[in-house]
Amino acid sequence: MAVGKAHGPITDFEDWYVDYAVNDRDGTLEPRGYAPCGAALWSKFEKYKREMDARVANYENLIKLVDAEVISQKPDLPNVSSGETAGMIRRMARNLVQHTPNVEVISEFSDESTKGIFSRHILKSKIIGDDHYSNDMQQNLFASTKNALTLGFDAVVPVLLQDAGGSWYIKYDNIYYRDVFPEPGAKDVRDATDVFIRRYLTKGEVQNLVNNQVSGWDIPALKTMLRSSPGNKELQSVDHQTKKHHQIPEGYEIITWYSNTGEPFLTFDARNKNLLRIEKNKHPLKWHPVFFLVMEKDLNQPLGKSQVELVLGRQEFQDLMLNGAMKLWYRNINPSIIGYGTVNSIPNLSPGKYTQVSNPNAKIEAFEVNTQTLMTFNSIATQNAGNMVQLVGAADQQMAMQGTGGQMSQTPQGVEEQQAMVDITTNNYQKAIEAFFSRYCSYALTIYFQELKGVPSVLPTADAREALLAAGMPADAFDEETGELRDVKFSELATEYFVRSVPGSLVELEDEKQVRILNEMFVPLSQAMPALAATQDPNILKRAALTMEFIIQRQLELSGSRDARNLTSLWQTGELPARPGETPAAAEELGDVDELELEEVASSELEKTNTVIAVASLQEQMSLMRESLQVIAGRLGVPEAESVPVEAEVQV
DSSP states (O other): OOOOOSSSOOOSGGGGBSSOOBOTTTOOBOOOOBOHHHHHHHHHHHHHHHHHHHHTTTHHHHHHHHTTOOSSOOTTSOOOOOOHHHHHHHHHHHHHOSSOOOEEEESSSOTTSHHHHHHHHHIIIIIIOOSTTOOOHHHHHHHHHHHHHHHSOEEEEEEEEEOTTSOEEEEEEEEOGGGEEEOTTOSSGGGOSEEEEEEEEOHHHHHHHHHTTOTTBOHHHHHHHHTSOOOBOOGGGSOHHHHHTTOOOBOEEEEEEEESSSOOEEEEETTTOOEEEEEOOOOTTOOOSOEEEOSSOOTTOTTOOOSTGGGHHHHHHHHHHHHHHHHHHHHHHSOEEEEESOOSSOOOOSTTOOOOOOOTTOEEEEEOOOOHHHHTHHHHHHHHHHHHHHHHTOOOHHHHHHHSTTTTTSSHHHHHHHHHHHHHHHHHHHHHHHHHHHHHHHHHHHHHHHHTTTOOOBOOOHHHHHHHHHTTOOGGGBOTTTOOBOSOOHHHHOSOOEEEEOTTTTTSOHHHHHHHHHHHHHHHHHHHHHHHHHTTOHHHHHHHHHHHHHHHHHHHHHSOOTTHHHHHHHHHHSSOOOOTTOOHHHHHOTTOOOHHHHHHHHTOHHHHHHHHHHHHHHHHHHHHHHHHHHHHHHHTTOOOOOOOOOOOOOOO
């Protein structure tokens, strides 16, 4: 006989019930009443749900707009959406998230230490997903951004999972907006004392939990759940696209309670209210794992402000205009026939058919409708679309041309005004995404090491292994056959981590940024060489020449071209590197081309183009450097050597 708790944290499954008993025959749970604390938590969930349901009751209309659907359909109209909002939101999301952000790890460990290197490896491989555990993070962020622009927020929970090989990773678990219920009155989800999350488990997923005896789950309660078939999802939990195709998935409804008070996270069955899982909150600061991506913060509630809601009325007007015009156009395509005077027969209007009219005063003509509104449709629709763009602040070149009739982009001043608007909006939204991603990664990395204190080994990537060895880790720490890092002490790594998203990396990779900066440095440096030569200081000239050489070398390394190694060798030695097993003399023979090389040549047209561009850029930079060196040599009194013109040739 177990007596459930009236108050306080629930640390054992028996605390949830008045009496906890297991059937000896089939191992199912036979609860006899629920403790006051369990009943109180269920009542709290129902309260939170009512408040959230009322707040997001009309959000379905926003989703329809982004799916290019008409909200208020009319029975006598075509009901086709013009789709300005749908296109605008997608373009904005793609402009904002072009890459997975670059990140920096901040912790008590030095970046160059083995622990610092290892923590960065875990972040990139097991959380962001740079290796075969890839979560397609760029696409995840794009989808979250689109949802946040549409609804005002997007809910995400980092979930620790284990694959079939036994390796652990963090899943980017996106929560449908009708399945998250934060504390009423909270102004920020991070400040909410508790949050309820609704999920659905398939019968196969529940069966796997039972078969694998997964730690933390109450197996008798899961067996009790399996005695009944999974019901249909609650209609509120079914996304719009699924409902549009008349599909209602099945699943067992479960509710998880997250709290930042330090109490364990509880998961219970929504049908019979049995407690299913107890998870200890292992975050050092007792954070709950629910994160909201909010593009425009609302100071009075945690859901943020929708950008689509700003243009909802104008999009409805746009759709009404379009559908009214389409109805009139359809009518004019197959117009009514009007007869003036007495017509003895019904005219045959088929192509090539003859209709005799006996009355010479009779007349037959098509009746077309050309209202003033129809005649001015294009200008009205264009003006309205331009106002929608201005409201959201999301113009780009295509939007400006389409949405304002070219008024904004036809002058240099218009282009500058447009670009300023784009830059301000993009910068503001990107800062919100970077802040969200930083918080998400900080929590996930911290929890990863907290949860895996007992894991004995892990398999790092080749790059991580080389970095660890370079940092001083002994070679015998790795398994010779598998490459696993043995005797990993996750307990020493279980500390608080902060992850910083590198500003601007959503739209520009770090390598691309470095190439751009190097290019910006090379040109003024080359132009300054004559002035440096005028100083007649050989040390300054030498350092400037070495700097220019380093810039070119780094540009070749960061180019990403498959021929970067060849270009580097040409720059350093003037010769192509020999292939493995090949002598330099053999490499110079023109006719010595093996089958593999022919296949590579046949399949690399794009790479050839990139190589030509890279060589041309290199030649331009070498020309600038050559001119600078000639000036330097002249200043130093070195006679200029006679040069023989040689035609540059790039084989493609």
